[in-house]
Amino acid sequence: QSALTQPRSVSGSPGQSVTISCTGTSSDVGGYSYVSWYQQHPGKAPKLIIYDVNKRPSGVPDRFSGSKSGNTASLTISGLQAEDETDYYCCSYAGSYTWVFGGGTKLTVL
Amino acid sequence: EVQLVESGGGLVQPGGSLRLSCAASGFTFSDYSMNWVRQAPGKGLEWLSYIISSNDLINYADSVKGRFTISRDNAKNSVYLQMSSLRAEDTAVYYCARDRVYAFEDWGQGILVTISS
Numbered sequence: 001q002s003a004l005t006q007p008r009s010v011s012g013s014p015g016q017s018v019t020i021s022c023t024g025t026s027s028d029v030g031g032y033s034y035v036s037w038y039q040q041h042p043g044k045a046p047k048l049i050i051y052d053v054n055k056r057p058s059g060v061p062d063r064f065s066g067s068k069s070g071n072t073a074s075l076t077i078s079g080l081q082a083e084d085e086t087d088y089y090c091c092s093y094a095g096s097y098t099w100v101f102g103g104g105t106k107l108t109v110l
Numbered sequence: 111e112v113q114l115v116e117s118g119g120g121l122v123q124p125g126g127s128l129r130l131s132c133a134a135s136g137f138t139f140s141d142y143s144m145n146w147v148r149q150a151p152g153k154g155l156e157w158l159s160y161i162i163s164s165n166d167l168i169n170y171a172d173s174v175k176g177r178f179t180i181s182r183d184n185a186k187n188s189v190y191l192q193m194s195s196l197r198a199e200d201t202a203v204y205y206c207a208r209d210r211v212y213a214f215e216d217w218g219q220g221i222l223v224t225i226s227s
Contacts, residue, residue: 001172003154034212038155045205045220046147046155051213089155093212097169099145099157 004029004090004102011108017078020105022090023071028100030071034093037066037075040104041086050075077107085109112136114206114218121224122196130191132206132218140184143209146191148202149220156202160209161189174200196225 005023012018022029022037029035035053038046048057050066053073063079073092077084090102118130132144146158159170159180168180179192189206201224207214 032212036213038214040155045217046214047217048210048213048215051210051215057215091155091157091213097160097162097167098171099160099212101147101155101157104154 001098001100004092004100006090006102006105009106009108011110012080013110014080014082016080017076018080018107020075020088022073022102024092025071028092028094029068029073032093035068035073036091038089039086040089046089080109082109112208112216114208114216116204116206116218116221119204119221119223121226123227124197124225126196127194128196128223130204130221132189134187139187144182144189145207145209145214146180147205147207150202159191198225201225
């Protein structure tokens with residue numbers, strides 16, 4: 001149950017796109033189509049923004065999109081807005097009703 | 111509106127025990143699996159435990175297996191986390207989270223557990 005690997009930080013200017021990667025193994029990210037992404041503002045609970053690799057819950061803007069290739073999943077945020085500046089976490093199902101999170105990525109909007 | 115409210119946190123000495131509760135409302139609790147996730151101060155999220163809706167399938171992260179016990183009472187719309195043999199590294203904000211089939215759809219506000227002498 002090793003944590004998934006995310007970049008510690010990414011940045012982009014308003015209106016641009018940024019992509020956050022999430023690398024695991026064939027036992028988690030590569031083995032299942034069950035990658036989810038969470039947005040967490042300081043002092044708040046995480047919020048689900050992507051599930052099943054690329055599905056968005058109701059109410060999440062379509063600026064947020066997800067994808068996966070092999071053992072690496074990605075979250076892309078297009079049309080960056082100041083309110084997107086916060087922490088993002090990936091998570092993957094790892095079999096036998098266990099899950100593993102990434103270490104988190106801090107997004108800075110320049 | 112889905113609401114998850116954790117309670118039972120606080121300061122505990124190393125080696126001690128604590129029981130967290132999570133009261134659910136706004137949905138049919140008995141239809142959903144539930145999870146506990148924690149976040150140490152300044153650190154990332156860590157999945158801890160899962161319990162299926164029917165109470166007959168449970169699993170744990172290796173870091174808490176044998177020390178933590180998850181349970182639920184569908185009649186009381188609540189899920190619990192019994193924590194024992196607590197260590198300093200268990201200091202964290204603990205969240206309960208409603209399962210949406212391989213993801214965590216709704217989260218409580220979190221409850222702080224501090225392990226210190």
